[in-house]
Amino acid sequence: MGDRDITVNINGKDITVPATMSAIQAVWHAGHPRVHGVGCLEGVCGACKVFVRRAGRSIITTELGCQTMVEDGMQIIFLVFPTPNHHTYQLDDFKNSWDTQAQFHQIFPEAAHCRHCGGCTKSCPVEIDVEHGVNLATEGKFREAGELFLECVMCGLCLTSCPEEITPNHVGLFCRRITAYFHIRPSNLINRLEEIRKGEYRIVEG
Ligand code: SF4
Ligand code: SF4
Numbered sequence: 342m343g344d345r346d347i348t349v350n351i352n353g354k355d356i357t358v359p360a361t362m363s364a365i366q367a368v369w370h371a372g373h374p375r376v377h378g379v380g381c382l383e384g385v386c387g388a389c390k391v392f393v394r395r396a397g398r399s400i401i402t403t404e405l406g407c408q409t410m411v412e413d414g415m416q417i418i419f420l421v422f423p424t425p426n427h428h429t430y431q432l433d434d435f436k437n438s439w440d441t442q443a444q445f446h447q448i449f450p451e452a453a454h455c456r457h458c459g460g461c462t463k464s465c466p467v468e469i470d471v472e473h474g475v476n477l478a479t480e481g482k483f484r485e486a487g488e489l490f491l492e493c494v495m496c497g498l499c500l501t502s503c504p505e506e507i508t509p510n511h512v513g514l515f516c517r518r519i520t521a522y523f524h525i526r527p528s529n530l531i532n533r534l535e536e537i538r539k540g541e542y543r544i545v546e547g
């Protein structure tokens with residue numbers, strides 16, 4: 342055991358690892374091949390959700406395993422759960438923005454039942470005010486709600502916390518999509534796409 346080695350408990354097993362590692366690196370270092378719950382390793386894909394309890398503390402936090410540095414006495418449990426997929430819609434079915442709020446409530450009827458318990462916000466590893474985002478969406482403030490969810494990594498931790506089975510991350514994605522759908526894109530983007538369509542813009546490698 343080196344000077345900077347520490348002991349952590351991951352998924353019920355004590356392992357001794359250097360203190361400079363993330364939870365995922367620690368698992369690999371200990372010789373446990375881990376495939377499920379691992380993706381980008383950059384805090385972007387949301388695949389590596391974990392429960393964390395730090396030594397001497399009673400609270401459990403929800404974090405991303407690739408962004409959580411191990412600490413002596415830390416307990417970590419990797420969470421793997423399927424993402425529910427019961428909200429289906431086609432943006433082409435939205436004929437004008439006036440009907441969007443009514444259609445939102447048809448697609449996400451449970452969103453109006455938010456109990457304001459704050460569980461989703463507490464569980465979010467990237468510190469989004471999730472509850473507020475859901476409530477903005479139910480009020481039809483889709484642009485504001487979409488902006489709140491810009492940093493969402495779709496880890497799904499918020500939906501596991503929700504007693505009303507609301508899927509806040511799907512609500513956030515809807516808000517971002519519908520906002521983009523009814524807004525004119527930036528002119529430089531439109532012009533560049535037109536250049537590509539006409540074959541006037543080419544990527545030169547070398
Ligand atoms: S809003 Fe939900 S899905 Fe998005 S990062 Fe936060 S907890 Fe994860
Ligand atoms: S966990 Fe569900 S019920 Fe609680 S505040 Fe978040 S969306 Fe509302």
Ligand code: FES
Pocket residue numbers: 378379380381382383384385386387388389405406407408494
């Ligand atoms: S592996 Fe992608 S967020 Fe951690």
